Amino acid sequence: PVPKILVCRTMPTSVLKAAAAAGKVELITRPDDEGEQAPSRDWVLSHLPGVSGAVICLSEHVDAEFLDAAGPSLKVVSTMSVGYDHIDLALVKSRGIRVGNTPGVLDDAVAELCLLLALMVTRQVPVALRTVQEGRWPSFPWTPTCFMGPSMAGKTIGFLGFGNISQSLANLLVPFKPKRLVYTTSRPRKFDAADGYFGSLVRGGFPVEGIAVENVDKMQLAEVADVVFVLVDLNPTTKHIVDKEFLAAMKTSAYVVNASRGGTVDTAALAEALRTNSIAGAGLDVIEGEPDIQASHPLLAPDCRDKVALLPHIGSGTTETRQAMADMTMNNVLGALGLRDEHGKEAVMDAEL
Ligand code: GLV
Ligand code: GLV
Structure with a gap:
């Protein structure tokens, strides 16, 4: 019998469909009309028994219950995300099951969104847009000081975490001629400032002549940075890495x-820092408790929202990147089962894990 693959989400790729058409795998898929939506836990658990591979997204938690439901046939879990905090990695690996994620292909897309968020909050775009959308522009005609904010040029930029996304973002920031780049890192980086590029992994790295790049500790970074980008994986050591003390x-x-991930920033402390003008603003693509964020959320309340750009986790959302992520997710399954088409894109397995 051919291996069964549980596909928890319809994804923009034909990689697995082609493998199924060639008789290499059997797919268990979601109903067409709701295939992109998160499946219920019951749907997942009831379809897992006997599968060799499971294709998931961030909402599918991989824990003992999940693995027990699948049973010993399960060989690979592949997530369409670079983050894997929804997977109990130690447990999965202890059972000899491989894990695939999608590093590399989303670095530039997420970096672009980070730059967008920084520009949005520094230039007061959230409140400016709302002014126009609510028909209030006539009450706020152009004045010499309206909707002002700091230029990104010449600033000190801080990176909490200096992995692939941070390095891609550093490259995007070079044309703004930052005064200084400071970063923290928990892992030794391949990055070497001496080679003149932010990381050999980053495509088309810019030369960084004249820009100081320094590895500093977290509190030092808090004190000097004009914009702090949080780009770490969420794990017990990075939970609330931006906390009350950091914000102060x-x-x-x-x-x-x-x-x-939302959990890297203490939301209550951030709301308090914004309300009390202890920092100037926040650009967020992720937040604790997402997606259950109501309009009454403290960061969206009238005393906070003008300083906040909150987006619904769209960082990797370029058409090209989502397609590449979907292809890689599917190729990771086929690769782990020894079924990868030789013409398929390179599968990245266990990278960084
Ligand atoms: C998105 O958040 C991802 O981890 O890819
Ligand atoms: C602004 O619109 C200007 O002309 O300076």
Whole structure:
């Protein structure tokens, strides 16, 4: 019998369909009309028994219950995400099951969104847009000081985490001629400032002549950065890496941008820092408790929202990147089962894990 693959989400790729058409795998898929939506836990658990591979997204938690439901046939779990905090990695690996994620292909897309968020909050785009959308432009005609904010040029930029996405973002920031780049890192980086590029992994790296790049500790970064980008994976050591103490150490003119996981920033402390003008603003693509964020959320309340750009986790959302992520997710399954088409894109298995 051919291996069965549980496909928890319809994805923009034909990789697995082609393998199924060639008789290499049998697919268990979602109903057409709701295939892109998160499946219920019951749907997942009831379809897992006997599968060799499971294709998932962030909403599908892989824990003992999930693995027990699948049973010993399960060989690979492949997530359409670079993050894997929804997977109990130690447990999965202890059972000899491989894990696939999608590193590399989304670095530029997420970096672009980080830059967008930084520009949005520094230039007051959330409140400016709302002014126009609500028909209030006539009450706010152009004045010499309306909707002002700091230029990105010449600033000190801080990166919490200096992995592939941060390095891609550093390259995007070079044309703004930052004064200084500071970063924290928990892993030794391949990055070497001496080679003149932000990381050999980053495509088309810019030369960084004249820009100081320094590895500093977290609190030092808080004190000097004009914009702090949070780009770490979420794990017990990075949970609330931006907490009350960090926010208190930041300049009152500084901004924080988070495109990692909501749990890296203490939301209550951030709301308090914004309300009390202890920092200038926040650009967020992720937030604790997402997607259950109501309009009454403290960050969207009238005393906060003008300083906040909150987006619904769209960082990797370029057409090209989502397609590449979907292809890689499917190729990771086929690769782990020894079924990868030789003409398929390179599968990345166990990278960084
Ligand atoms: C998205 O958040 C991802 O991890 O790819
Ligand atoms: C602004 O619109 C200007 O002309 O300076």
